[in-house]
Amino acid sequence: MADPAFAIELKGISKAFGPVQANKDINIAVPKGTIHGIIGENGAGKSTLMSILYGFYKADAGEIFINGRLTAIPDSQAAIRAGIGMVFQHFKLVQNFTVLENIILGAEDGPLLNTSLAKARKALADLSREYELDVDPDALVEDLSVGHQQRVEILKALYRQADILILDEPTGVLTPAEADHLFRILRGLKEQGKTVIIITHKLREIMEATDNVSVMRRGTMVGHVSTDETSPEALAEMMVGRKVLLHVDKGDAHAGETVLKVEDLRVRDDARVERLKGVSFELRAGEILGIAGVAGNGQSELLAALGGIQRATGKVTLKGADLPLSGAGANGRARRDAGIGHIPEDRQTLGLIMDFTAWENIAFGYHNEPKYQKNALVMDNAAIRADTEAKMATFDVRPPIPTLPAKSFSGGNQQKIVVAREMESDPDVLLIGQPTRGVDIGAIEFIHKQIIALRDAGKAILLVSVELDEIMSLSDRIAVMFDGRLMGFRDPASTNERELGLLMAGITGEAA
Structure with missing residues (x-):
């Protein structure tokens, strides 16, 4: 039994794909009701680690604890039952379905869809109001902006009773205004007791939105810090293993014809x-x-x-x-x-x-x-x-x-x-x-x-x-x-x- 104060504890997680060691002996603990950032360069193993937590991959070694209990997560359905939801960098939505149809897809109450749709419509209205996730339930997903499609993914997870929400590169396809709105949504989720994990490499997002941050480099976990006790420069050096220039160093242009x-x-x-x-x-x-x-x-x-x-x-x-x-x-x-x-x-x-x-x-x-x-x-x-x-x-x-x-x-x-x-x-x-x-x-x-x-x-x-x-x-x-x-x-x-x-x-x- 692990510490129940942690929503998630991963102990000794390792995963290899052939000769590539994606994760090596990873340990991480995420306190309940916090926004936790996981940062690292591309290929550092962030997404692989969270895919293990969500049941997309099976770890070669290690243990997963959810709310202090050792939990087996062989597939995504087991992750959903454990109260975990995930919003992927590239959304998993059916473009020619409505928002409401996407919400219930895979979570229908039975063969008759009308009952499921009516239940989901009411739940969607409640969730939209509670978390500022305004979206038209009857709109086709293909007609929505990228920012609104992301809200649909978050609503899908919340409809499935997720208490732990993982977002993979959540602002990679958002405008600055959409990103700011997303951060407001995440803070609202935190205030309601939800635990949020953000996988990103954007230091501004980490400094603005998270309580704690874990840093990965080349498949290993190199450190855990409180966000208010670190800086973008320190995090960048931890990520890359060297000092990184955070501004563009350039001379004057010599424009020609x-x-x-x-x-x-x-x-x-x-x-x-x-x-x-x-x-x-x-x-x-x-x-x-x-x-x-x-x-x-x-x-x-x-x-x-x-x-x-x-x-x-x-x-x-x-x-x-x-x-x-x-x-x-x-x-x-x-x-x-x-x-x-x-x-x-x-x-x-x-x-x-x-x-x-x-x-x-x-x-x-x-x-x-x-x-x-x-x-x-x-x-x-x-x-x-x-x-x-x-x-x-x-x-x-x-x-x-x-x-x-x-x-x-x-x-x-x-x-x-x-x-x-x-x-x-x-x-x-x-x-x-x-x-x-x-x-x-x-x-x-x-x-x-x-x-x-x-x-x-x-x-x-x-x-x-x-x-x-x-x-x-x-x-x-x-x-x-x-x-x-x-x-x-x-x-x-x-x-x-x-x-x-x-x-x-x-x-x-x-x-x-």
């Missing part, structure tokens, strides 16, 4: 709604132009149109030559051939084929390059694998196994594969969407350095990020998007978060 010129760019979606409304700007060699804005204000459409994967109107020139915005010449391959690289915002949909291996994903889009060809008919797979090994070493992809499918890597390591492929292709213009979304602190530092190095090598970089501090730290100029328009340009040295925040809300500024 205009490389990319965009005039009156417009995009309509499938419903003929205009999403990009006459955007115009110039991008010069040797500079980073940052696009700030709340997600959903046209940034995605801008990247897609420039990357050749979204039909548009207007005029775009690259080094003085017109780029097609529709028709046969408007595609990703033609853009790459012209010298435009693209790190897409959604790595799993646009950046990778999840069932294919890392070495196959490294070659995608560049498979016709001479270095990947054995002869006119056959690709040189050995050369691609060797190139992938080199890229994995340079970008610290973990585990460094080119033959693993992309879906076997953590979200951050999937991002590193995409970043490595596009940055190493030596483009003249690099379009970057959310470069560090779901990426750990050590990798963020590395990716930021690579972006600056590309700028210093004379490359033109268009950077889109919902992380305002990232935009302000990396950019040489900042443009703010609201409702499909550029609201104005600002110098990072003379602006501030308040001014940019007002522009992001469309409150001030003249459309540019």
Whole structure:
């Protein structure tokens, strides 16, 4: 019998996947009614540890205690019976079901759904009111924002009577405003006596939301600290095993000639709604132009149109030559051939084929390059694998196994594969969407350095990020998007978060 004051105690947990030791002799105790952070770099073993707790994996060794009692958790149903709920980084929702249908899925009272739906509707109303989890029970999940879909996942767990809630990278796909609302929800859960575990690598979230934090590094637990007795710098050093630069170290830009010129760019979606409304700007060699804005204000459409994967109107020139915005010449391959690289915002949909291996994903889009060809008919797979090994070493992809499918890597390591492929292709213009979304602190530092190095090598970089501090730290100029328009340009040295925040809300500024 363990200490009943702890909601969870894990003792001596170990788990290996073939030669990879994901968890090694892990010990952790989480007090009841607290918010506990578990942080570490991608590949540190955080998600594996929580997947063991939720019954997705079986530990090779060790014991699990829930509320002081030794508990066997062979599967997720056993975890739910033990009062554990989990919200995954990539949600487990049926997109064409309603919110209510998703809530009861797997927890029906019997073969007649009407009774289950009526019961769930009342419970959902009570939970929504109690925890500020406002969501329309009759809305289709596919019509909800990412933030509201996450609320549905939390409601699913609470409907199943979860007293312990695990959230894996909960803000990886949220806007700053949605993240702030999530933290309010978590504090409300804590006040009601729930125990919350946050798996993350974002130090701001840890400092803002947690009571205690445990730090993992390369499959081991390296320390437990009270949040109010530590600092971001100390946590970063524990995570990485060395001192980490938490700000971007860069010199002045030496911008050259205009490389990319965009005039009156417009995009309509499938419903003929205009999403990009006459955007115009110039991008010069040797500079980073940052696009700030709340997600959903046209940034995605801008990247897609420039990357050749979204039909548009207007005029775009690259080094003085017109780029097609529709028709046969408007595609990703033609853009790459012209010298435009693209790190897409959604790595799993646009950046990778999840069932294919890392070495196959490294070659995608560049498979016709001479270095990947054995002869006119056959690709040189050995050369691609060797190139992938080199890229994995340079970008610290973990585990460094080119033959693993992309879906076997953590979200951050999937991002590193995409970043490595596009940055190493030596483009003249690099379009970057959310470069560090779901990426750990050590990798963020590395990716930021690579972006600056590309700028210093004379490359033109268009950077889109919902992380305002990232935009302000990396950019040489900042443009703010609201409702499909550029609201104005600002110098990072003379602006501030308040001014940019007002522009992001469309409150001030003249459309540019």
